Amino acid sequence: MSYDLVLLPSGAAASPEAVDAYLTAQDGRPAVEAVGEIAAELDKRNAGLPEADAFLGAPAVDGVLGDALFVSTPYDSLGFTRNLLFELGTPRGYAVWDPQLAWLMDPAGSIAAAVTHGGAGEFPYLTRQLVDEWIPELGQPGPYLIVETGDQVYIQTYRHPDGHYDLEYREGSPDKHFAATANDPRIVADLIWGWTTGDRSGFTALDWQKLTF
Template sequence: MSYDLWLIPAGECPTPTAALAYGEAAIATTGADTAPLATQLAAAINAADDALDGDGVLSVKPITAQGDCVFVPSPFSLIHEARDLVLPLAFAAGFMVCDPQNGIVLDPRTSVPAAVTVNGDSRYPVVSPDLVDHVVSRLAVDDFVIVETAPEFYVQTQRLGPESFALEYRAGSADEHYGTEVSSSAQVADAIHGWIADDDTSYRDLTWEKLDLNFP
């Protein structure tokens, strides 16, 4: 099964919805002239995949530009590796990375480097507001999300019940590790948005308790 990433010029799409629509239109257009920047990006991805010495992540090679977009297929089992390879190259070229399977858009204008883990089995090398909204809104009971923006700097949440979420953040050391409980996914998403924007106004007034994870 193939897992696709759509690379779309960020300047063409002001919103995630617009980006997904733009990609769909590009797929439907045949014979369009290829844009030089898209051609260069496709070549860079092919070269980076070649450099993996037989452990490449592309399920079709070489990939080519389609109009001003690049569509990157990979085996479903290698999607994490494909994200790791494609995202830095796409962002450096000013392209959004769209995940049409999940309706997620990672935008270089709003994303920051991070290690994002969702339930231990899905990973992203960057975090964006759109990704936060997507994963938090879909948390089932016992599901969790961790967003680490630097070593020992992270915010995490786990859904405890229909209207109960554990929320924690750690700001560099055990002395700066706090937890609380909130009642809605909107509060969780707002807190993570603030964390990645380095703006605590969305979560500083919650009732935080310092956590002691040192076991005797």
């Protein structure tokens, strides 16, 4: 089973419809050097692995279309391949589009963090758009999101089957570890984004309790 991912320039689109329109407009355009370099590097790394560990379903150079790069990967290699696209694409100003989930991971306006999405894996940054999309849709088998910006500095949430959320944040030590609950996904998304950007002004909306271990 294969999984598709696409690189496109940061800021080129802001919605699934705009992504589709942008990618359609790339048809017939000559390859842009940056995506050609990324494709060549992907093929080089793939060729250096045993066949059983290959992470490309087809040569990446065949997926270059104008200023976009279409990549097919075995489902079991999704996390590895996506991380490579972040590694190679983000410094060059490229966003990652997941057409299966309709997720646009654009580094514009992002905050660098170790982000773990319980149902989708790891990501190198968080954006306002992503947290707004992810929080209401958290579900089994991994209905949680963790955003970590330092050693024992993180905020996390877990969505229960009845729709309510547990929230925790920790500021580096056990005496700065607090928890609360919320029912509104908008509040949860606001608090996670606020914490990530260093804005704690909205935290008074919940009754935070210090956790003891």
